[in-house]
Amino acid sequence: MGFLGDIGGFIMTPLYYAISAVLVAWHWLFETIGLNGDSGLVWVLSIIGLTLTVRAALIPLFVRQIKSSRNMQLIQPKVKELQKKYGHDRERLAQETMKLYKESGTNPFASCLPLLIQMPIFLALFRLLDHHAAKGDGKAFITTDLAQSFQNAELFGIPLKATFLNADGSVAVMIVAAILVVAMTATTFTTQRQLMSKNMPADALSGPYAQQQKLLLYVLPVVFAVGGIAFPIAVLFYWTTSNLWTMGQQFYVIRNNPAPGTAAEKAKLERDRLKAERHGKPAAVEAAPEPEPEEQRPQQRQQPKRQSKSQRKKSGGPNPSPKPKPEGGNQ
Structure with a gap:
């Protein structure tokens, strides 16, 4: 247990310092512009600022995730052939x-990488x-x-440290926590549904990868719904904001680079066509591939049919020639 604790401390301690540094920096910024640093609004805004900072830092990983997911979709027919x-x-x-996977430059684990990296960050923020x-x-x-400031911070009379399970009988706390849990759950479902319904080819909607996505x-x-009832309201603000970022980021990528x-590609082509018509320009039509010239094969020389012996007699042999006339006329 001590060894596992040392490993956990080795991983989490740098995250504590990194996350707290960003959180405190945003809190200081809002205090500097004249807001009350002890108010719940400033702490919520600081948590949202922390979320945006973390998600912006993860954009390169998100790009890799999109590329990997796309490659996984495109090679599904070949995977089925192998199966x-x-x-x-x-x-x-x-x-x-x-x-x-190696030949197509696909990493099946890249699609889970942003989520795997976010989990330790989320746990560190939860602990803090x-x-x-x-x-x-x-x-x-x-x-x-700062810890005591957060401890006493309230947003519209609701403590940010409160949870759905630890509402102390407050109906307002339970309602706000339930709304945030539903928002967190709905944005997670919508983001995944958006990916499957609009940015997956028809032939990729079956097979192990599609089953994994449906799962x-x-x-x-x-x-998230089961775990969310134990999260403080402040942490629910972080996770819901992160989901909204993911949904908007994915919507942008699917719309502009399907x-x-x-279906997303068909919608983009239709938008491009309508845009070209509005500007009086011919729509870009994808040229049909030219048919490949047929390979000219040398004509095979027909072999003469073999004739039977009776047929050769009737025709005068295989190569009949006129009989020579006898010399001296008719006898």
Whole structure:
């Protein structure tokens, strides 16, 4: 247990300092422009600022996630072919599938990378706000004064440290917490549904990758809904804001750079056509591929049919020639 605790501290301690530094910086900024640093509004705005900072730093990983997801969609027909060919040999199937991933530049784990990186950040923020700031003892760059400020912070009379399960009988706390949990769950579901319905080709909607996406579509919202009732309201603001960022970012990418052969691509082509018509320009028409010239094969020389012996007699042999007339006329 001590060894695991040391590993956890080794991973989480740098995150405590990084997250608290960003949170305190946003809090200082809002105080500098004249807002009351002890108000719940400033703490909520600071948490939203922290969310935007974290998500902006993760944009390169999100781009890799989009590329990997797109490649996974496009190679699904080839994956199905491999499954038909090597379905009886699991080891060979795994080898050929990894070879296909390598040749197409696809990393099946890249699609989960942003979520995997966000989880430690989320846990670090949860620990900072729930176990330290809410109890009034500082941690990292959150001093004791800042921790006590957060401990007493309220937004419209609702303590930011409160949870749905720890509402102390306050109906207002339970309602706000429930609204934020529903918003967090709905944005998670909508984001995943948006990806599957608009940016996945028809032939990629079946198979193991599609089944994985469908599983995430329903499992993740349930996980967040169950766990969300134990999160402080301040943490719910972070997660809901992060989901809204993801939904908007994904909407922008799907709209402007859709995957080939998807409903999003058809919608983009139609928008481009209408835009070209409004500006009096001919719409860009995708040129049809020219038919490949047929390979000219040398004509085969017809072989003469073999004749039977009776046929050769009737025709005078294979090469009949006129009989020479006898010399001296008729006898």
